[in-house]
Amino acid sequence: MFRRSVITTELQQAIIQIGVAGVLNFSDKKINDMKIVNAVLASLLAGVLLALLIQLNVSLGKRIGPLESSFVAHLTGSMLALVIVFFRFNRGTISKVVLVQKRLMIGGILGVLIVVVANIAVPVLGLLAYVSVLITFDLIFSTVVDHLGLF
Secondary structure (H helix, E strand, O other): OOOOOOOOHHHHHHHHHHHHHHHHOOOOOOOOHHHHHHHHHHHHHHHHHHHHHHHHHHHHHHHHOHHHHHHHHHHHHHHHHHHHHHHOOOOOOHHHHHHOOHHHHOHHHHHHHHHHHHHHHHHHHOHHHHHHHHHHHHHHHHHHHHHHOOO
């Protein structure tokens, strides 16, 4: 079953142009070309995974509830992260977590909120419209963060 998107073709093209401009704007970077290529490829993969993640969480949220879906998603993600950290224990610095500013650890809270919002918004807007709005405002806020040197 396909849902008609509420995003116009013009908006889709603008979003693509903004994304392409962001990928091509490496003039201020002092990184070798291969690292840039790998970073762009990893970013492309992350974009595919993000759409898949949102849709899976929304489908789960329809069956068990939006907050419960967020809990299950983050619990399973935490279990995977724990396994990865455990097997890479000699490479990481997890023990230094007690030394960092506590405000730097709110990412998990923001992740929960993003999943809950997606569970509420995607059934109404559709995946394309939701991700388009999310990415548009993410690009705007990211520009502000980069410009002001925040975080």
